[in-house]
Amino acid sequence: MDSLPLKAGPEASPVALVPEWATRPGASPSEADAAFGAGAALAVLDGIVRSQPEWSGVWQARLALAAAQETLTFFRRQQSAEALRDALLLTPPQGDPGPDGHVLRAWQALSERRAAIATPLLRDLAADFGIRFDGILLDIPALLDDLEQAAGSPLHSAAVLLETIARDRPDAEPLGLWLADWMIARRLRWPRPLPLIMTQRSGPPFRTAGGRGRCKPAEPGYRAALCAAVALAAADACRRAAELSRRAAQLQDVSRKVRTKGAAKVIRLLLERDAVLATAPGTGLSRWAAGRLFERLESLGAVRELSGRNSFRIYGL
Template sequence: MTYQSAAISNGQTTLPHLPDWVTSARAETPETVAFLSGAVLAHLHLVVGCPGVPQTLLRERLALRAAEACVTRAGRPERAGELRDAVQFLQPGDQAGPAGETYLSWRRAVERPISVRALHRALPTLAPEQIATCLDGCGPYDLSGLGQGGPIVRSAAMIETVLAEIPRETVAAQILAEAVLAKALSWEYPVPLLSAGLKRGDLRKRGDDLRLACHRAVIASATEATRLATDLARRAARLHGVAPKLRAKGAGEAVALFLARDALAPSALTSLSSDRAARRFCDRLVELGVIRELTGRDTFRLYGL
């Protein structure tokens, strides 16, 4: 049993922080940066495997951060709240818009285990054969470097190769890089780390400069990802604690949704008897302090852990 799982089983929901020598170190040389990013990934490997952390929800929150970073680098004004709105209130036949489509791609990428079919669902503009080639490291793309070196080296090679072939597919390049990173770490799902830490000009870099930028991006994202995992573990434990007291029919299914989704409109809680019952249920959970209303609005509200 790991330190994390033991702490959770004993009712504690605080994961260990990254060591101070990681968070305070001055990463000045390429060797130092690579060493620190390796230390960060080793720590996050424990976080990703911790049973007390709602992993599906963690991936969704990290996907939102990655989408926001992509949209910001593209010079668009939308931030997390607008991205949530663009996706949560879509009606059949509606278009999510450029920013919303970016968020949808990230959400779909983290929903299912890594496979060609799952990534094609997230990136429909790429043919399945292209995605398979990227993941296998052979074929018409020159990905000979993808199977060599550490996880960050492979991820940087993916970004560089995809953007050399299709320069406008920056989101696709980053999602595929996250998939390569996860595969290299033996993670079943992509866990967005690189994209939130990359700076505006990093995707124009190549070779050693891009690899260095990717190392720095992982270091920059690690503290926030660990903090987020700790916060979600604590909130999930509180929600689990009140769940047996909830008497509404369908409450168990609704609680499970809150433990898996970044944000929900009451209408998404279809296990409850009506929209009115769903709204009351959400308000009750807010009163109990186990979920939050995320928009600050009186109407078209969204709720989440």
């Protein structure tokens, strides 16, 4: 089936990267030094977030996937990116994706949340993370409102939030980090929040001397560690953005060679989502036409097959 050629997108615009010095505050940095690096990193990331590139959807989704994997590590449940994708993509729309799928769904929801946080949402998030919704968690909406109005930097607000939750509910750390990312975005007036801090939870910033322990909220050095983690997370997000910008430009360039009816909808999905089923549901393409389209895009270097299977295949940038 033929249609009008898809409009070719522009070449990838250069995406700024965080300078290396911002992510290397040195051994045992002071809170001020770490905060300076985090501020520099967030300033670079801020430019990308505000530009709202056409591939921002897949970018946010890939960050959510990384955060979900780290969350499962917190819960002592290791899971691959492929298995997490399957948990959502191979589950019917009204079906239960299982505990791991719920965790991924929670992180995907972060980038959709621009409004204030209310109790019903918190209850749903707690359920997705598999934690009890009681105690200090009931007071979170009021605390968030106070922190949003308070003086101080976004990172200070995030630290206060995490320390408050950790005092009574250390098991709710994933929810706390979700809310901390939301708070940072809210204070910076970003159009959409990004999953950031959780992606660095097991990283160097939070490791104690010798690397055998982990610095926890309210402990000495935690706020400096939090700032260092934000700097690393922002740098990683910028690197991912640069790579996805190049891949999106390649996809748009290849789209000129594709004449399958309905291809434009598939291209849009690939720019908006982490992954798309080979059957391309919701695009109006038959299973055969969708499969042929993805094979064509893959042969032209525009997409990758992400599952490693010969059936129930999944594609993405």
